[in-house]
Amino acid sequence: MKIKHTIKSPVGIHARPAGFFAKTASAFQSVVTVQCKGNSANGKKLFELMKLGAQTGDEIEIEISGADEKETLDALQSFIKEQF
Amino acid sequence: MRYHIHIPQNKIIQKGIAIGCLSVIRENSEEAARIPISDTKAELDRIQKAIRQAIDELHDVYESSRKQLGEEQASIFQVQAMMLEDEDFQKCIEDEITQHFSNAEYALTVAEKKISTVLSGTGVSYIEERSADVRDITKRVRSLLNKQAKTQNISTPAILYAHELLPSDLMRINPENIRGIILQNGTAQSHAAIIMRNLGIPSVICTEELAKEDGELCVLDAESGVLIINPDENQQAIYGKKLTEKREYGEKLCVLIGQKTMSRSGHSVKLFANIGSSTELPSVLSNDAEGIGLVRSELLYLNADFFPDEDILFNEYRKLFQTMNEKQVIVRTLDIGSDKLPAYFGTHNEENPALGCRGIRFCLQNPDIFTVQLRALLRAGVYGNAAIMLPMVNAVSEITETKKHIAHCVQALDKEGIPYKKNMPLGIMIETPAAALLSGTLAQYADFFSIGTNDLTQYVLAADRQNPKTKHIYSEAHPAVLELLRITVKNAQEHGIPVGVCGEAAADITLTEFFLSLGINELSVSPFSVLPLRKHIQTLP
Numbered sequence: 001m002k003i004k005h006t007i008k009s010p011v012g013i014h015a016r017p018a019g020f021f022a023k024t025a026s027a028f029q030s031v032v033t034v035q036c037k038g039n040s041a042n043g044k045k046l047f048e049l050m051k052l053g054a055q056t057g058d059e060i061e062i063e064i065s066g067a068d069e070k071e072t073l074d075a076l077q078s079f080i081k082e083q084f
Numbered sequence: 085m086r087y088h089i090h091i092p093q094n095k096i097i098q099k100g101i102a103i104g105c106l107s108v109i110r111e112n113s114e115e116a117a118r119i120p121i122s123d124t125k126a127e128l129d130r131i132q133k134a135i136r137q138a139i140d141e142l143h144d145v146y147e148s149s150r151k152q153l154g155e156e157q158a159s160i161f162q163v164q165a166m167m168l169e170d171e172d173f174q175k176c177i178e179d180e181i182t183q184h185f186s187n188a189e190y191a192l193t194v195a196e197k198k199i200s201t202v203l204s205g206t207g208v209s210y211i212e213e214r215s216a217d218v219r220d221i222t223k224r225v226r227s228l229l230n231k232q233a234k235t236q237n238i239s240t241p242a243i244l245y246a247h248e249l250l251p252s253d254l255m256r257i258n259p260e261n262i263r264g265i266i267l268q269n270g271t272a273q274s275h276a277a278i279i280m281r282n283l284g285i286p287s288v289i290c291t292e293e294l295a296k297e298d299g300e301l302c303v304l305d306a307e308s309g310v311l312i313i314n315p316d317e318n319q320q321a322i323y324g325k326k327l328t329e330k331r332e333y334g335e336k337l338c339v340l341i342g343q344k345t346m347s348r349s350g351h352s353v354k355l356f357a358n359i360g361s362s363t364e365l366p367s368v369l370s371n372d373a374e375g376i377g378l379v380r381s382e383l384l385y386l387n388a389d390f391f392p393d394e395d396i397l398f399n400e401y402r403k404l405f406q407t408m409n410e411k412q413v414i415v416r417t418l419d420i421g422s423d424k425l426p427a428y429f430g431t432h433n434e435e436n437p438a439l440g441c442r443g444i445r446f447c448l449q450n451p452d453i454f455t456v457q458l459r460a461l462l463r464a465g466v467y468g469n470a471a472i473m474l475p476m477v478n479a480v481s482e483i484t485e486t487k488k489h490i491a492h493c494v495q496a497l498d499k500e501g502i503p504y505k506k507n508m509p510l511g512i513m514i515e516t517p518a519a520a521l522l523s524g525t526l527a528q529y530a531d532f533f534s535i536g537t538n539d540l541t542q543y544v545l546a547a548d549r550q551n552p553k554t555k556h557i558y559s560e561a562h563p564a565v566l567e568l569l570r571i572t573v574k575n576a577q578e579h580g581i582p583v584g585v586c587g588e589a590a591a592d593i594t595l596t597e598f599f600l601s602l603g604i605n606e607l608s609v610s611p612f613s614v615l616p617l618r619k620h621i622q623t624l625p
Contacts, residue, residue, distance in 0.1 A: 011210055012208065014210060015167075016160075016162070019163045045171055046166050051206060055208060
């Protein structure tokens, strides 16, 4: 499953939302990958997410695959809308 | 180097004498040296333990700061905890240990550098700034590693020398292996200091910069205030003898546990303890105090990063009341002035703090803060024999105004259906000359008196106790002070309310006979003074 999102937060993906994203993603079995500007990060790892350096206006693509991908997506989607 | 240093009395945290080898906890330099190790499993254990501890600490800091600073500010501690939990970060450290046989400290530095490089590679300033957090977390872990090594691996009893110790560091030490503690930083009122007192470990604060090495012999006389590093044979012999005498004296005192505090002619008095927080309860019990005559409730505020909320206070008070059971516990409400306000109270500069807005004055001017404490006290009151005491009272109106606040709290608690103690005794400190002179009127509004001799003396003689130039004027045995004591006790007796003494004078054995002759009901002293005082009273005619 894939979703796209354009970063609206004025500070990009800051450490705190990235941390919560990683924490939420880690609670599920599915593999979560986040892509931005041609780079890819393991969505369960805080530093990898920060390394993407996603800024306001950048588009990110989140790919989720695994047995519980539906639940993972549900958990992450509302969070992304509010925080990213 | 041989040192012979004088330690002022106000830098003594816990009295006692110790002789032992120094064990120095060094503040960490940013870069740790690489030390080749062979036991990778032990090294992994060390680092994992330190990381877990650091995460726990960060969660605590987050929780305590969240309520006051707000989620936004506090969340940085949560992010730091997440950083420590990061798989890549941990793996980087573990690889350095298992593959390169490096020590944990060095592996930590390697991981810090690697992550920092990655973050600064983004070219995005807000991400680069997070390098500071990475430095912060590695610093926390490094210091935990160091303290771990020092506090846990001491196999022979030693005297600990540290820049600073946190309560969590002290919780990990085995007190049997620590003969004494020398701190370079801190205050005798800190939470860590309270724990040291509670453990009964002779401890001092010595701000002087000393060249000291692990294993150097040290004599710590935290009674007369002397610190000797590398003592000569003569000094060793003198202190060795002192130690033996002290041990024998201590054994003799233990016999007094459970005995009554009564002079030979049958004058009896209750011996209560003064404490700062529930961490001191074990020493209250082990020294057989007959109650707690003074809980300095401001300590909880002074050691917090933010205003403690009602539940924090309630839990603390409940612990006190429950532990002491039917024995009385008198909690003095927040006694704070502009000279010792924690930062989160904001600034309240005053030209003359001793005569300023302190004690009950501060509380009545800040009802929001006061009410939280009163509610916590009323709620916890159901768990034991509790009493509330107001500091710095000068006038009847201060008591009646407090009673109004209590009535409001009671109304609210009734409405919320929360249980609380009804008619909890409300007493006052007699520590201003005005209060002593008007004690006849005040006695009609208060359920008990406790004479705070420290402030009373300073106010009646207009002499600062801390000022070396007025120290000779300050005397608790000054006739003017004793006259005010006489007036206060007489008025209390006429109105049938109990009266105690809770200042330094209470433990002054040259005044004990005077107190007994006046008919003081209770003397409240430091837990460690209870048994020596009982012994003294038993010898009085």
